Amino acid sequence: RRVLFQVVLPGLLMHKRKSVPSRADADGCPIIDDPIIKEGEGMAQASVVFLTHLFLTLEYAPLLKMTAVAVLHPYSPANWTTLPKTDGGGDEYVMTSTLNAIVNGKFTVIKGISQSELGATDDGSKNGTDGSSMHAVNNPYRLVLISLVRSDMGYRRFIPAAMLLQSILDAEDLDGDFLAAISLLSTYSAESSNGSETTISDFESALSAFFTRKHRPNLRASLAIECGGSLALSMLSHLIVAMTDNGRVFEYFHDRFVSSPLVTGIAKARAEYATQTKKISRAAELSDSFIDLIELEMSRRYVLIPGENGSKQRVCDLNANDVHNLMKSIAEILVQKMRETSINEIEDAKFATRAMFYFRSMGRVLVEIHQRLSSFIGPHSLSSRWGEDAFEISTVEVMEDEYIELGGQKERPALGTDLDVRGRTFFYFTPSLTGINPHQAASDRKRRLAQELISIAKPGQSELLIVLDPTDLFVLKPNLNDGSCNRGTILCCASLDSVIAAVPDKEWLHIAVRQTEDVGIFIRNGNMSLRFDSVGTCLIVKQYLERCRSALCSKKMTNIDRILDDCTTELFLESSGHGQPIAQHERCDSSSVENDDSIVPDEILGEGEEEIVLENATAGNVAEASC
Numbered sequence: 001r002r003v004l005f006q007v008v009l010p011g012l013l014m015h016k017r018k019s020v021p022s023r024a025d026a027d028g029c030p031i032i033d034d035p036i037i038k039e040g041e042g043m044a045q046a047s048v049v050f051l052t053h054l055f056l057t058l059e060y061a062p063l064l065k066m067t068a069v070a071v072l073h074p075y076s077p078a079n080w081t082t083l084p085k086t087d088g089g090g091d092e093y094v095m096t097s098t099l100n101a102i103v104n105g106k107f108t109v110i111k112g113i114s115q116s117e118l119g120a121t122d123d124g125s126k127n128g129t130d131g132s133s134m135h136a137v138n139n140p141y142r143l144v145l146i147s148l149v150r151s152d153m154g155y156r157r158f159i160p161a162a163m164l165l166q167s168i169l170d171a172e173d174l175d176g177d178f179l180a181a182i183s184l185l186s187t188y189s190a191e192s193s194n195g196s197e198t199t200i201s202d203f204e205s206a207l208s209a210f211f212t213r214k215h216r217p218n219l220r221a222s223l224a225i226e227c228g229g230s231l232a233l234s235m236l237s238h239l240i241v242a243m244t245d246n247g248r249v250f251e252y253f254h255d256r257f258v259s260s261p262l263v264t265g266i267a268k269a270r271a272e273y274a275t276q277t278k279k280i281s282r283a284a285e286l287s288d289s290f291i292d293l294i295e296l297e298m299s300r301r302y303v304l305i306p307g308e309n310g311s312k313q314r315v316c317d318l319n320a321n322d323v324h325n326l327m328k329s330i331a332e333i334l335v336q337k338m339r340e341t342s343i344n345e346i347e348d349a350k351f352a353t354r355a356m357f358y359f360r361s362m363g364r365v366l367v368e369i370h371q372r373l374s375s376f377i378g379p380h381s382l383s384s385r386w387g388e389d390a391f392e393i394s395t396v397e398v399m400e401d402e403y404i405e406l407g408g409q410k411e412r413p414a415l416g417t418d419l420d421v422r423g424r425t426f427f428y429f430t431p432s433l434t435g436i437n438p439h440q441a442a443s444d445r446k447r448r449l450a451q452e453l454i455s456i457a458k459p460g461q462s463e464l465l466i467v468l469d470p471t472d473l474f475v476l477k478p479n480l481n482d483g484s485c486n487r488g489t490i491l492c493c494a495s496l497d498s499v500i501a502a503v504p505d506k507e508w509l510h511i512a513v514r515q516t517e518d519v520g521i522f523i524r525n526g527n528m529s530l531r532f533d534s535v536g537t538c539l540i541v542k543q544y545l546e547r548c549r550s551a552l553c554s555k556k557m558t559n560i561d562r563i564l565d566d567c568t569t570e571l572f573l574e575s576s577g578h579g580q581p582i583a584q585h586e587r588c589d590s591s592s593v594e595n596d597d598s599i600v601p602d603e604i605l606g607e608g609e610e611e612i613v614l615e616n617a618t619a620g621n622v623a624e625a626s627c
Contacts (some may be wrong), residue, residue: 008051009141012044013140014043015043032154041418048160052160052162052327055171056327060173065178067100070099071143072141074169074183075136075138076139078135091578103182108134108136109137110135110136121286122370133410145164146202156220162224162231165231175612180242183201185242186200187242188243188252188256194457200261206227207231208262211266215355217348217350233393234322244373266359272354274568278561290558294406297353314398318362318396356564365395370572376600412493412495416489416490417490421485424469429530439537465477470496473496507531507537509542511530514526617625
């Protein structure tokens with residue numbers, strides 16, 4: 001009791017800014033952290049972290065409930081020091097009865113006076129435990145936390161506050177009825193959809209305001225947004241139960257769900273960052289690197305894990321920055337290890353892209369919740385039997401097919417396997433094995449495999465193929481066992497996304513490749529050099545490669561625009577009459593997207609070039625070259 005009410009709770013009030021924007025002006029003001037961590041902020045942060053550890057580790061329900069009431073209830077005793085003591089001389093148990101009276105509404109609200117002012121004149125005569133009404137004021141600790149969740153004091157204060165609230169929401173000993181009683185959650189009447197019987201929690205409104213505020217593009221802002229998203233998911237897991245009266249009332253669920261401040265805040269932020277990202281994609285200074293930023297975010301966001309039947313899939317965990325994971329690095333958050341970077345176009349684009357993808361995933365979670373509850377307990381439900389899984393929220397997102405292609409994560413054939421070249425554009429060249437370091441090759445599996453395959457034939461007597469696909473570049477050793485050249489063994493593979501540039505030098509073509517390991521003699525230090533028998537053949541290969549890259553870039557930009565346009569549409573479509581509300585699907589119809597990469601689109605070839613390429617590629621006019 002002494003630690004909690006004499007040290008921890010007073011510590012929450014020790015950090016105050018000289019100027020905090022009003023609620024009306026908060027949306028237009030950027031969120032700024034204090035450059036110096038002062039003593040008051042340190043004490044306040046220590047109090048928040050202590051309370052977070054308390055709710056994460058303690059399993060004693062009476063103490064957790066007492067602490068939650070003291071911190072989060074809208075009202076608190078006017079002065080803790082004037083509370084009466086027990087007859088036995090101890091004062092450990094007087095707090096329980098006092099806070100119980102607060103929860104039951106047995107108090108008189110005194111407005112316009114602070115705790116310190118009241119403590120100077122109040123002798124505690126009305127703070128009894130015999131059922132008489134006590135003096136109570138607006139809970140200052142709750143007001144501080146609401147301000148922190150609204151990010152009025154910066155990201156450094158927001159993240160621990162969001163972690164504290166999530167630890168309270170996730171505590172098994174605190175159910176939804178108790179959390180609604182202390183006004184941490186919104187309450188809904190069974191008779192009305194969104195009328196006077198519905199009370200929206202200040203914390204829900206504050207978190208929604210945080211999502212829609214103007215953020216500074218830096219790592220702390222991205223971390224704060226994702227931490228706030230984890231808090232929103234924990235809050236939604238309780239709210240959907242209250243909105244449906246534990247699954248018994250679905251009549252008003254749609255109206256309550258789509259009008260919830262959390263849902264509207266996520267939808268608004270989703271549309272806002274999609275608009276920003278689309279504007280950035282059109283900026284001249286970022287036109288060449290925008291797709292690279294998208295691919296970078298894709299590789300950062302999704303991780304490869306084992307799937308079913310030995311397959312692998314890429315997934316993203318929306319709770320990767322929840323309270324349980326961030327507690328492992330809470331020291332770095334408190335001491336501001338992640339410094340702010342200078343604002344420039346690249347940082348703006350990275351921040352907007354990361355926020356757009358995160359809020360798009362959050363929007364998909366909202367749509368999935370609405371659809372699942374409709375199928376389980378809605379008026380057109382498939383079955384009247386349902387269980388607790390109807391209220392479960394899935395936070396793991398599997399990478400979509402359009403994301404796989406967009407992020408360059410498509411699985412490619414392994415080295416040493418055969419590839420059918422029918423329907424593909426390819427050119428012949430003759431390899432040269434000069435310059436191979438056998439000791440270096442033996443340490444690399446891919447190098448060793450490519451060297452062994454090439455060494456089967458003598459130099460100058462075996463022709464290799466370079467295959468240019470709409471998405472990949474292959475080097476093959478032709479398989480002539482069947483008397484034709486329809487298949488070949490893959491010696492080298494590189495994505496066209498990894499090609500930086502191709503520069504001709506007479507009969508030589510130099511191709512710069514990034515993020516690709518050295519493979520055999522074909523790619524050394526990010527460079528591939530091919531020598532053709534004539535300058536004309538070299539120019540044809542270079543031109544065709546550039547057009548393939550241009551077509552791939554255009555296709556990706558089309559997919560990106562479609563994703564961004566989807567994010568700017570409404571999450572839910574209203575229905576007429578008593579029909580079932582329709583959720584706006586964000587997943588695009590895969591049949592509308594051309595996925596056949598075996599044929600190069602005609603538009604990548606210029607006028608009069610198709611016959612030239614085909615003649616040089618397949619009609620026997622073999623372009624011999626040395627590599």
